[in-house]
Amino acid sequence: MKYILLMSGTKAGTEHYHAWSQKDIQAHMNILHKINKDLSESGEFVATQGLSQPAEAKVVRGEKNGVPITDGIFPESKEFLLGYWIVDVASPDRAYAIAARIASAAGPGGVPTNMPIEVRRFASNEPPK
Amino acid sequence: MKYILMMNTMRAGHGVPGWKQKDLQAHIAFMMNLNKDLQRAGEFVSAEGLSFPDQAKQVRAGKDGTPITDGIFPESKEFLAGFWIIDVDSPERAYAIAAKISSAPGPQGAPLNMPIEVRPVMSAPPPDML
Numbered sequence: 001m002k003y004i005l006l007m008s009g010t011k012a013g014t015e016h017y018h019a020w021s022q023k024d025i026q027a028h029m030n031i032l033h034k035i036n037k038d039l040s041e042s043g044e045f046v047a048t049q050g051l052s053q054p055a056e057a058k059v060v061r062g063e064k065n066g067v068p069i070t071d072g073i074f075p076e077s078k079e080f081l082l083g084y085w086i087v088d089v090a091s092p093d094r095a096y097a098i099a100a101r102i103a104s105a106a107g108p109g110g111v112p113t114n115m116p117i118e119v120r121r122f123a124s125n126e127p128p129k
Numbered sequence: 130m131k132y133i134l135m136m137n138t139m140r141a142g143h144g145v146p147g148w149k150q151k152d153l154q155a156h157i158a159f160m161m162n163l164n165k166d167l168q169r170a171g172e173f174v175s176a177e178g179l180s181f182p183d184q185a186k187q188v189r190a191g192k193d194g195t196p197i198t199d200g201i202f203p204e205s206k207e208f209l210a211g212f213w214i215i216d217v218d219s220p221e222r223a224y225a226i227a228a229k230i231s232s233a234p235g236p237q238g239a240p241l242n243m244p245i246e247v248r249p250v251m252s253a254p255p256p257d258m259l
Contacts, residue, residue, distance in 0.1 A: 060227035068228030099188035100196035
């Protein structure tokens with residue numbers, strides 16, 4: 001069954017991330033690459049993407065005549081999606097274990113970020129028994 | 130360039146909406162038709178609907194790496210209901226597609242006018258982050 005693992009943070013949080021040292025960012029990226037490699041090897045990897053900065057985000061609504069109304073103003077508390085993984089796993093517990101591994105990726109000084117990861121099942125799957 | 134269009138329209142505890150069968154069918158037909166148009170235009174990459182927030186979990190790692198799951202979220206939290214990934218020539222085209230999704234029909238066929246979040250996706254981390 002397919003799950004999406006969502007990594008989110010506020011705008012302030014992403015700015016904090018960009019203040020990490022080059023070495024800490026590299027160590028963090030290496031762990032994420034290793035997770036992707038392991039998921040590919042176990043046949044559980046479907047896709048992963050990183051999203052651009054919240055500063056580039058727009059919210060769009062359709063006007064009555066179909067013209068898009070774009071707005072780039074969000075509340076400070078808004079959680080922006082930073083990136084996601086789509087995995088195809090045998091059980092919800094396996095999805096939670098992968099999410100925990102992502103949450104424990106090292107941050108500044110090698111300390112785990114312990115970032116919460118939201119785990120959501122795709123509606124196109126059968127619900128878990 | 131690739132964009133993700135996100136429907137962040139659900140709230141905590143949200144289950145299947147109490148719409149009439151006819152309204153739900155019209156809504157789904159609109160979305161399927163849109164996907165077909167995007168496929169024909171060569172702009173469709175993927176689209177998925179997510180299960181309802183009552184099944185969502187938040188996961189952190191315990192000290193030994195075991196997952197700590199939690200299903201309690203603040204009432205104000207926005208939940209992703211579904212998303213599209215599209216490959217388009219310009220941001221304006223991404224906004225036009227988002228506006229179309231925004232106008233999907235709801236109860237009695239009235240446009241939902243829901244907000245759609247549009248974000249560029251990066252296929253790899255930018256060079257300064259590697």
